Amino acid sequence: MHSNRYTFLFAIGLSVITAMVLVVISEGLKPLQEANVALDKKKNILQSVRIYETEREAVENAYDKSVEELVIDSEGEILTNEVVSNIEMKNEVAKTPAERKMPLYVYTKEDGKKCYIIPMQGVGLWGPIWGYISLESDFNTVYGAYFDHKTETPGLGAEISERFFQDRFTAKKIMDGQTFVSVNVIKSSAKVEYSDEHRVDAISGGTITSDGVDEMIDNCVKPYLTYFKKIAGASPQLSLKGN
Amino acid sequence: MAEVIEQGVKMKGLKEPLFSKKNIQILRDPLDDNNPITVQVLGICSALAVTVQMKPALILSLGVIFVTSFSNLIISLMRKAIPTRVRIIVQLVVVAMLVTIVDLVLKGYMFDVSKKLSVFVGLIITNCIIMGRLEAFALGNKPWKSFLDGLGSGAGYGLILLVVAAFREIFGSGTIFGMQVVPQIFYDWGYTNNGLMMLPPSALFLIGGYIWWQRSRNTKLVDIS
Numbered sequence: 001m002h003s004n005r006y007t008f009l010f011a012i013g014l015s016v017i018t019a020m021v022l023v024v025i026s027e028g029l030k031p032l033q034e035a036n037v038a039l040d041k042k043k044n045i046l047q048s049v050r051i052y053e054t055e056r057e058a059v060e061n062a063y064d065k066s067v068e069e070l071v072i073d074s075e076g077e078i079l080t081n082e083v084v085s086n087i088e089m090k091n092e093v094a095k096t097p098a099e100r101k102m103p104l105y106v107y108t109k110e111d112g113k114k115c116y117i118i119p120m121q122g123v124g125l126w127g128p129i130w131g132y133i134s135l136e137s138d139f140n141t142v143y144g145a146y147f148d149h150k151t152e153t154p155g156l157g158a159e160i161s162e163r164f165f166q167d168r169f170t171a172k173k174i175m176d177g178q179t180f181v182s183v184n185v186i187k188s189s190a191k192v193e194y195s196d197e198h199r200v201d202a203i204s205g206g207t208i209t210s211d212g213v214d215e216m217i218d219n220c221v222k223p224y225l226t227y228f229k230k231i232a233g234a235s236p237q238l239s240l241k242g243n
Numbered sequence: 244m245a246e247v248i249e250q251g252v253k254m255k256g257l258k259e260p261l262f263s264k265k266n267i268q269i270l271r272d273p274l275d276d277n278n279p280i281t282v283q284v285l286g287i288c289s290a291l292a293v294t295v296q297m298k299p300a301l302i303l304s305l306g307v308i309f310v311t312s313f314s315n316l317i318i319s320l321m322r323k324a325i326p327t328r329v330r331i332i333v334q335l336v337v338v339a340m341l342v343t344i345v346d347l348v349l350k351g352y353m354f355d356v357s358k359k360l361s362v363f364v365g366l367i368i369t370n371c372i373i374m375g376r377l378e379a380f381a382l383g384n385k386p387w388k389s390f391l392d393g394l395g396s397g398a399g400y401g402l403i404l405l406v407v408a409a410f411r412e413i414f415g416s417g418t419i420f421g422m423q424v425v426p427q428i429f430y431d432w433g434y435t436n437n438g439l440m441m442l443p444p445s446a447l448f449l450i451g452g453y454i455w456w457q458r459s460r461n462t463k464l465v466d467i468s
Contacts, residue, residue, distance in 0.1 A: 001327070001328075002326040002327070002328070006326060007326040007328060007329055010324065010325070010326055010329070010333075011326075011329055011332070011333075014333060014336055014337075015336065018336055018337070018339075018340040021340060021344075022340060022343055022344070022347075025344055025347055025348075026347055029347050029348065029350070029351035032351040032352065033347075033350045033351050033354075036350065036351070036354035037354075039354075040354060040358075054355075151362060
């Protein structure tokens with residue numbers, strides 16, 4: 001039997017050595033990992049406007065060529081001294097809409113029409129969910145959507161990151177006349193007062209995740225409406241300067 | 244059996260060649276006679292979860308092979324110094340370190356795969372095969388033998404994963420490693436992919452089928468349990 005002293009020293013020594021090994025490896029791989037995360041984000045933004053590129057080069061090219069980034073506030077003003085990459089969505093959605101700094105991505109289609117991509121962040125059943133939803137230039141019709149999750153149940157809630165679910169959002173409307181009704185994720189048999197163009201079939205067995213998506217769209221899209229009204233009223237030639 | 248081997252070597256007083264018959268046996272045993280999944284029935288959980296496609300199954304297998312072999316090696320090197328009272332914790336620390344390394348490397352070099360495997364990489368830590376081999380083998384055997392045992396156990400696990408994943412991917416999506424193998428003409432004739440194959444329970448049926456096939460072929464296994 002080893003003495004207590006030996007046992008303690010052994011445990012401390014082992015911990016210190018493993019910690020050092022991990023620190024070295026973690027620091028060494030950090031630049032690569034950060035590049036991957038950034039690329040993944042661009043890929044996801046493009047997926048919300050229905051561009052499904054996977055190669056690094058293609059993603060970077062498509063993004064640089066056609067996506068502009070800007071930050072606005074709930075008054076609809078463009079905050080020129082803010083950069084999208086410095087904004088942590090998780091912190092922003094926790095604030096009241098009036099205090100938020102909101103990133104907006106403007107995508108220019110091949111035919112010159114613009115799409116407005118709104119980043120979203122919410123909660124699912126087990127952890128965070130997030131995504132991007134793109135609106136056509138009438139600020140009403142959904143062009144595409146992308147959702148992802150950290151730890152939703154595979155086969156149930158995790159289905160939100162699958163194409164079949166995301167494709168359901170295309171051509172849905174967020175406005176009913178002048179009122180915001182959002183796109184509601186709800187089971188097909190539920191009776192509601194709004195028409196079919198405002199609803200999307202939820203995932204069976206993924207109710208809480210579906211509700212999370214529903215709430216996330218509602219919470220994240222609404223604050224942008226002021227800005228959309230503003231530019232819809234302004235001259236159509238208004239150029240959007242990104243950072 | 245392990246102790247017998249070690250004593251046998253000592254008695255002869257000879258240096259054993261690296262790939263002696265016994266060492267090859269240690270490496271080969273877990274592939275069939277002593278397969279961690281189908282015979283020892285360990286590590287079933289991840290075998291159900293990551294076998295929808297070949298690619299994640301292969302990557303996870305490689306991860307497990309790396310972790311089993313090196314944790315066996317490290318623990319075996321330290322086996323005389325490890326205080327018995329904290330040996331499980333020591334094993335966990337070593338395994339967790341290796342798993343974290345696998346996770347970091349995947350995030351750095353194979354981000355897509357790492358996203359797909361998500362929690363399962365972290366769960367390698369709790370894979371019963373690893374702790375089982377550390378307790379049963381690495382603590383009582385020399386480093387090289389332990390390393391081989393880890394390699395074999397990991398490979399035995401990987402073998403089942405790949406077999407199951409191959410069936411699930413072919414019948415569930417009509418592909419192998421993402422390449423179409425079921426010709427389009429089949430679909431034109433009315434063939435459809437089997438949705439059950441995409442769900443975890445199908446892996447259980449496949450593993451059951453594998454065990455059946457293995458036992459009907461290998462009579463040594465029949466009376467064990």
